[in-house]
Every structure is written in C-alpha cells, then in structure tokens.
C-alpha cells in the first residue's frame with residue numbers, strides 16, 4: 359500500500375447535483391477511484407443517464423431524485439442510501455443555484471430565499487443527516503462542499519450568491535471544528551469559472567470570456583473534469599490530516 363492512499367474502494371459516496379456539470383464529473387471520478395455512488399438531483403431522466411455513466415466504471419450507482427430544498431427529501435436520501443448500499447462514507451454537497459444576475463439591491467425575497475435555502479440551509483441539514491450515518495463507520499467520513507471563488511471575492515453582479523457561498527465556507531469550518539472528534543472531515547472546493555450550463559452567461563460572452571482567460575495564470579477556463587482530482591484527494595485517506603480547508607480551483611486567476 360502506498361503511503362498516500364487515494365483509493366475509495368469499499369466506500370459509498372453521495373453526490374448532489376450529480377446529473378450534469380461538475381457533479382456528474384465528480385460522480386464518475388469517485389467511482390473510477392473505487393466508490394459506489396448515489397446520485398441526487400431533481401430531474402429523474404438526466405439523473406438516470408448520469409447513473410448509467412457511473413455504472414460503466416464497474417461500480418454501483420443509485421439514482422435518487424431529490425430536491426435539496428425539501429428537508430424531508432434529504433432525510434429520505436440518506437435513508438435510501440443506507441437501505442440500498444448499507445453505509446455513507448463521503449458526501450459531496452455540490453447542488454447550488456443562482457437565479458439572479460444584477461446588483462444586490464434588486465434581489466427580491468423569493469430569490470434570496472432560494473439562494474440561501476439551496477446553497478446553505480440544504481447543506482447544513484444534509485450534512486447533519488449524513489453525520490448520523492457516518493458515526494456508524496469505524497473510519498468516520500468526509501464531507502466536501504462545493505463553494506465558489508465568489509465566496510471569497512465580492513461580486514457586484516452575483517452578490518447574493520457570493521454571500522451564500524461565504525456562508526457555506528464558514529459552515530464548512532464550523533462543521534469541521536465540531537465533528538473532527540467524530541472522525542468526520544469537512545472541506546470545501548472553490549471553483550473559478552467552469553464550462554457548465556450554470557455559468558453559460560459568463561463563458562458564452564466573448565468579452566467576459568476573454569477577460570477571464572487573460573487574467574488566469576493557466577490562460578483558460580476550467581472544465582468539470584478539472585474538479586475531480588481535488589475531490590478524490592479530500593474524499594480519500596490521502597487527506598487524512600486535512601479538515602476545515604478551502605481548495606481554490608481557478609487556474610490561478612487571483613495571483
């Protein structure tokens with residue numbers, strides 16, 4: 359066995375927002391490293407399609423349609439994972455949203471609640487439910503929250519989203535501090551601009567795209583696959599002494 363062990367063999371991972379974009383790539387990547395994967399998102403067809411991709415790695419994949427804004431569905435997600443695959447070792451809180459683009463004073467109450475409920479409240483409750491299941495494991499567990507560069511840099515066009523991701527960064531640290539003694543590690547990845555549907559308004563705009571590429575050390579935007587290595591590291595025992603940390607994956611945009 360190598361000193362740094364990245365294997366996820368025998369582990370069960372739950373990934374939210376797993377049907378497309380970053381969550382889909384993470385689900386496949388975790389399975390390629392040995393984990394069985396439970397995929398959660400709202401639309402069943404897309405989710406089943408992603409689950410079929412995960413199965414091609416030879417690992418088990420379970421698609422469980424879930425709206426993370428409904429707390430009772432989060433509880434059901436953990437219960438069905440335990441019923442179907444027997445344990446929970448890894449949770450990737452990836453589902454996130456940003457329904458508005460513009461100055462922060464224009465965000466109405468409904469949009470503000472949607473942002474905070476998806477990007478913060480859902481992660482709090484799903485992590486707490488997952489912790490209960492992880493306490494049954496001898497080896498504890500690893501929770502990885504998908505935050506954003508927007509959580510550490512103020513934005514004048516996606517301000518509500520920035521506030522929610524900053525809150526998520528602190529939620530990560532609070533959980534890491536509180537649950538370390540339970541053997542549960544909690545970390546964050548913060549992607550820069552990644553080529554997914556979610557961020558199309560940015561990378562499809564030639565002016566914004568050129569500015570972002572020009573200001574990046576690696577001279578490109580990210581792909582969903584660029585997120586996988588850090589997640590596998592944080593999920594595995596290779597990162598056994600890492601908790602409460604934020605790994606920024608932005609191609610060196612803020613150096």
Ligand SMILES: NC(=O)c1ccc[n+]([C@@H]2O[C@H](COP(=O)([O-])OP(=O)(O)OC[C@H]3O[C@@H](n4cnc5c(N)ncnc54)[C@H](OP(=O)(O)O)[C@@H]3O)[C@@H](O)[C@H]2O)c1
Nearest residue numbers: 375377378379380399400401425426454506552554556557
């Ligand atoms: N792309 C970027 O540039 C970028 C940068 C920084 C951070 N991020 C973060 O990365 C994460 C993933 O983003 P992405 O770019 O991969 O987005 P995406 O391609 O739009 O995928 C979003 C995924 O989340 C699911 N989802 C959305 N709302 C949900 C809900 N209420 N309940 C359950 N699932 C839900 C979607 O499926 P359904 O619609 O079927 O539910 C889909 O599977 C988000 O947290 C985002 O904030 C993205």
